Amino acid sequence: MSEIKRMDLEYSQLDSDRMRINVGPQHPSTHGVLRLEVEVDGEIVTEVVPHLGYLHRSFEKHCERMTYQQIIPYIDRMDYISAMNNEWPYVMALEKMLDIKVPEKVEYLRVIVSELNRIANHQIAVATFGLDAGAFTPFLFYFRDREYIIWILEKLSGARLLYNYFRVGGMAADIYPTFKQEVLDVVAKVRKTNAEIMNLLIYNSIFIKRTAHVGILTPEVAINYGCSGPVLRGSGVAHDLRRDEAYSVYDRFDFEVPVGKGEVGVVGDSWNRNMVRVNEMEQSCRIIEQAIAQMPDEGDVTALIPKRIKIPKGEVYMRAENPKGDLGFYIVSNGTDKPERLKARGASFVNLSVIPEISKGYMFADLILILGSIDIVLGEVDR
Amino acid sequence: MGLLNKLDDPYEGGGIVLGKVEELLNWGRSKSDWYLHFGLACCAIEFMAMNASHFDFMRFGTIPRTSPRQADFIMITGTVTFKMADRIKVLYEQMAEPKYVISVGSCSNSGGPYWEHGYHVLKGVDLIIPVDVYIPGCPPRPEAFEEGMIQLQKKISQQAIFNKRKKLGIE
Numbered sequence: 116m117s118e119i120k121r122m123d124l125e126y127s128q129l130d131s132d133r134m135r136i137n138v139g140p141q142h143p144s145t146h147g148v149l150r151l152e153v154e155v156d157g158e159i160v161t162e163v164v165p166h167l168g169y170l171h172r173s174f175e176k177h178c179e180r181m182t183y184q185q186i187i188p189y190i191d192r193m194d195y196i197s198a199m200n201n202e203w204p205y206v207m208a209l210e211k212m213l214d215i216k217v218p219e220k221v222e223y224l225r226v227i228v229s230e231l232n233r234i235a236n237h238q239i240a241v242a243t244f245g246l247d248a249g250a251f252t253p254f255l256f257y258f259r260d261r262e263y264i265i266w267i268l269e270k271l272s273g274a275r276l277l278y279n280y281f282r283v284g285g286m287a288a289d290i291y292p293t294f295k296q297e298v299l300d301v302v303a304k305v306r307k308t309n310a311e312i313m314n315l316l317i318y319n320s321i322f323i324k325r326t327a328h329v330g331i332l333t334p335e336v337a338i339n340y341g342c343s344g345p346v347l348r349g350s351g352v353a354h355d356l357r358r359d360e361a362y363s364v365y366d367r368f369d370f371e372v373p374v375g376k377g378e379v380g381v382v383g384d385s386w387n388r389n390m391v392r393v394n395e396m397e398q399s400c401r402i403i404e405q406a407i408a409q410m411p412d413e414g415d416v417t418a419l420i421p422k423r424i425k426i427p428k429g430e431v432y433m434r435a436e437n438p439k440g441d442l443g444f445y446i447v448s449n450g451t452d453k454p455e456r457l458k459a460r461g462a463s464f465v466n467l468s469v470i471p472e473i474s475k476g477y478m479f480a481d482l483i484l485i486l487g488s489i490d491i492v493l494g495e496v497d498r
Numbered sequence: 499m500g501l502l503n504k505l506d507d508p509y510e511g512g513g514i515v516l517g518k519v520e521e522l523l524n525w526g527r528s529k530s531d532w533y534l535h536f537g538l539a540c541c542a543i544e545f546m547a548m549n550a551s552h553f554d555f556m557r558f559g560t561i562p563r564t565s566p567r568q569a570d571f572i573m574i575t576g577t578v579t580f581k582m583a584d585r586i587k588v589l590y591e592q593m594a595e596p597k598y599v600i601s602v603g604s605c606s607n608s609g610g611p612y613w614e615h616g617y618h619v620l621k622g623v624d625l626i627i628p629v630d631v632y633i634p635g636c637p638p639r640p641e642a643f644e645e646g647m648i649q650l651q652k653k654i655s656q657q658a659i660f661n662k663r664k665k666l667g668i669e
Contacts (some may be wrong), residue, residue, distance in 0.1 A: 140585060141536055148538055148582060169582050170539055173616045180615050188611065195540035239543070258550030265547075276544055276637050494539055 133161060138482075140169045146243065146486065147493030151470075158479050163471045167497055174498040178457035183209060183283065183424040186457070191277040193459065194495040196239055199232035199268070200437045202281035207362065208433035208444050212426045215284045220414035222364045224286055226406045227298060228268060228278075230399040234305055235264045236438035237345075237392040237399075240490040244389050245316050247487035248325045253316045260308045263301045267294070284419035295407050302400045309396055317393060318379075326389065327380030330473045330485035334383065337469065344440025345395065346466045346489055349375040349388030356436035368405045370398045385488035392490070395438075425452050439463050439490060461495040520659045527570075527596075528654035530559040534569035534593065536586065538576025541603040541637040545575050548640040558647045566590070571598035571630075571650065577605035577612060578620040590627045598654070600646055601629045604636040611636065 139150035148169035154162035177189050190205050191198040203225060210217060242257035265275050270291055272280035280287050316322055332342070337350040347354055355372040357365045373394035375387030426448040434443035440462025449455040466489050474485045537545060549555045549562070563569045566589045578586060590599070601623050604610030609621035623629060630653060633646040658665045 140582065141589070147542075169579060170577060171579055171581070171618045172539075172577055172612055173618050176617060177612075177615050192540060192611070196543060239546075255551045258547060259552060262547065262552050275639060276540060 136479075140166075146491055147496075149467075149486075149491070149493055149496070151482075151486075153479070153482065155479055160474055160477055160479055160482050163474050163482065165467060165470055170493045170497040172494075172498065174459065175457060178454055180453070182452045183426065183454065186454075187281065188277065188279045190459075191279055192494060193461065193498055194437065194439060194442070194463065194492050195277060196492055197232045197236040197438045198277050199228045199280065200236075200435070201442060202278075203229055203363075204433045204435035204442055205444050206281045206283050207435065208431045208446055209283045209424065209426065211433060212429065212431050212446070212448065213283065213421070213424070215419060215421075217284055217419060218414050218416065219364075220411050221285050221416050223406050223410035224290065224416060225281070226364060226368075227403055227410070228271065228280065230403050230406070231264050231268060231298070231301070233399050233438045234396050235261050237396050238264075238305075240345075240392050240438075241312070241316070241389060244385075244484070244487040244490070245322070247483050248322055250316055250319070250322065253312055256308050256312065256315070260301075260304050263304055267297055267301060270294075282417070282420045283424055284421060286416040289416050295410070298403060298407055302403055305396060305400055309393060312393070317390065323379050323386060325481075326386040326484055326488070327384055329380075329385045329477060329481045330388075330488060331381060332383040332388075332469060332473050336472060337383070340469045340472070341465045342440065342469060343462050343465065344437065345388055345391040346440065346469070348373065349391045349488075350383035351375050351377075356434060356441060360434075362435060364406075365402075367409065368402045370401050373398060385484050388488045423452065425450070426454070434460070437462055439492065439495065440466055442495075459498060461498060463491040463493075463495040464498075467491050467496055521655075523659055524655045524657060528651040530561075531570040531598075531650070531654070532561045532563045532568060533600075534564070534566050534572045534589065535562050536572055536574050536576075536589070538574070538578065538582065539603075539605065541575035541605075541635075544637040544640060545573070545602070545643065548643045553640040553644070555643065555647070558644075558651070560647070566592040567594060569593055570596070571600060573600045573602055574606045574623045574629075575602040577603075577610070578623045579618050580620060581618070583620050583623075583626055586623065587626050596657075598630045598650060599623075599627055600631045600633060600650060602633045602643070602646070603638055604634065607632050607634065 134155050136153045136155060138153055140148045150166040152164040152166060153160055174189060178186050187202055190201050194201050238257040238261045242254040245253040268278060269275050271288060272278040332350050334350045334352050337347050351374050353372045353374045358372055373391050375382045375391055377387060380386045428448055428450040430447045432443055432445045434441050442462055443460035445458040446454050447456040470486060474482050572590060601607050605612060606623040609616060609619055612619040613621060631646050631650045633642050635642050
């Protein structure tokens with residue numbers, strides 16, 4: 116498994132005509148409505164130009180017109196696969212501005228629902244990555260397990276996908292009596308399926324041949340482009356805001372930051388990026404178990420929610436570790452109940468920008484896998 | 499096997515069913531609809547869940563197609579932006595008759611949460627293509643997808659194939 120798949124462009128130029136191909140905006144493998152304008156020499160990709168804006172839903176305009184509480188549902192619809200994680204940095208930013216100290220129970224509940232949603236996000240990411248490589252069974256396995264997570268989040272918040280569960284100073288609703296036991300059952304199911312997926316997909320020799328040595332992203336390029344999340348960690352850079360900045364109660368948990376180690380392929384290739392996600396699911400399971408054990412039973416999660424939010428004049432930037440990478444919110448307040456300006460720093464948008472850099476010189480079929488290994492969601496790219 | 503056959507098949511050696519050709523054609527048409535899946539936003543994730551374990555969309559006889567020329571109906575799942583609208587129109591025009599449209603989710607029904615300030619969002623996909631079934635929700639539950647599919651099957655099975663103009667009273 117040491118063959119180099121990247122074609123040397125000097126030798127591949129056989130005086131053939133370069134052809135420009137459109138991938139998308141509607142294509143099952145573009146993970147949304149991304150359009151890639153690809154220039155190919157024979158079957159070798161020489162240039163990739165991503166075209167954005169097919170899902171531009173005027174997020175920042177809405178933020179200027181809505182009150183602070185009304186913005187939370189729109190934040191759900193940015194990265195719609197991990198809505199719980201999206202809401203967190205936003206409410207953290209407002210709590211910082213209002214100087215609210217949320218109760219312990221709320222912090223633990225936030226950790227649990229966010230880590231559950233992180234598992235659900237990585238399940239979709241790995242499942243669709245397998246789908247891109249031609250493996251359909253892992254998709255069915257992961258979606259079977261994802262549904263159990265969704266059911267828990269639905270019982271808590273009332274919605275299956277876009278939860279609107281976080282509130283400034285608390286949560287929308289308290290936990291239900293069997294919550295802790297159900298979460299632990301789901302964690303056991305996630306672990307069992309992951310053990311199966313290891314044999315079925317991850318160490319499958321066909322999958323390794325398709326993904327190892329494909330789309331190598333060196334740590335230097337990843338840092339220069341501002342990548343974050345599993346894309347950066349797949350390149351061997353151990354950067355995780357949960358550990359490095361330790362917001363909320365993350366400093367109380369014992370967990371590792373998985374990085375690409377290059378046990379198959381080389382560090383920074385598609386296989387390693389994917390492997391980071393699988394390992395992160397295990398780490399999320401560990402965090403959930405510790406959080407369930409430490410979570411206090413008494414306490415009202417809705418007690419500190421203010422009826423009307425008026426943020427004092429000023430600005431704040433708050434970021435958190437999303438499944439896709441760092442998600443940051445920069446809020447400028449003018450002293451009213453609506454923000455003057457709200458800018459979101461989406462991880463998918465930044466991670467997408469390395470596609471032209473890392474996909475040059477590979478086969479056209481590998482481009483789809485490189486895109487799948489980056490794990491973008493177009494709601495967050497276009498916003 | 500022999501007992502089962504007798505239970506299932508009361509007419510030994512096959513039977514005869516009398517009926518209209520139209521009903522037979524509609525029965526076949528409504529039970530094997532191939533669809534062009536046009537996943538745009540959040541609803542597409544629920545549609546993935548709909549296609550996977552637990553719900554199994556294919557039991558309705560639906561098979562996903564990636565070409566509009568092979569599709570019987572198109573599912574618009576998500577927010578239709580102005581930049582995307584003309585593509586949807588072209589894809590709809592490429593589909594062969596008879597063709598149907600299911601509009602999934604509040605965004606494609608009416609603009610949904612982006613109704614008031616969404617300067618780049620089309621306020622309902624029915625402004626550009628005719629919609630047969632609307633599925634409400636933001637995003638709709640998989641059960642709502644099932645109901646929408648049943649409604650489309652019902653609509654197809656009641657349609658006229660022959661003497662359309664006479665039945666409509668045009669001639």
